[in-house]
Amino acid sequence: MTQGRLLRVIGYYRDPGFLERIIGVLRKLWVDIEWINARRVNDEGLYEVYMEVKEGKNTNLAIVNLSKTVDVERVEVLEEGKTVLYSFNNKGEISKEPNNDNMIVYVPVYSKIVGYSWGESYSKDLH
Structure with missing residues (x-):
């Protein structure tokens, strides 16, 4: 299980901003991003942004x-989730030992989604 919240942000990348x-x-309300x-x-230009944020008193806001x-477009909280860590070395092979020289990718695995679009919430159970 994660120590924070897994989020999926779906939106349009129109500019680097x-x-x-x-x-x-997130940072304006002192919410830390783990990855x-x-x-x-x-x-x-539709993008998915996955992240883990630390739980705090301002996280919901x-x-x-x-x-x-x-x-x-929407923000989804991936509940009942965990992350699976994959580490790749400089040859593109999966490495068993993650270190600072490797590319590390976190893949969220979850079973429930609570989504927010313009402040309105919805929920989906994936079981």
């Missing part, structure tokens, strides 16, 4: 504020 706005909303991964979903941010 997209990632800055996501991080800025962040992003990937392009389609040719229209930061998530709701993030769902109201420009270019963010």
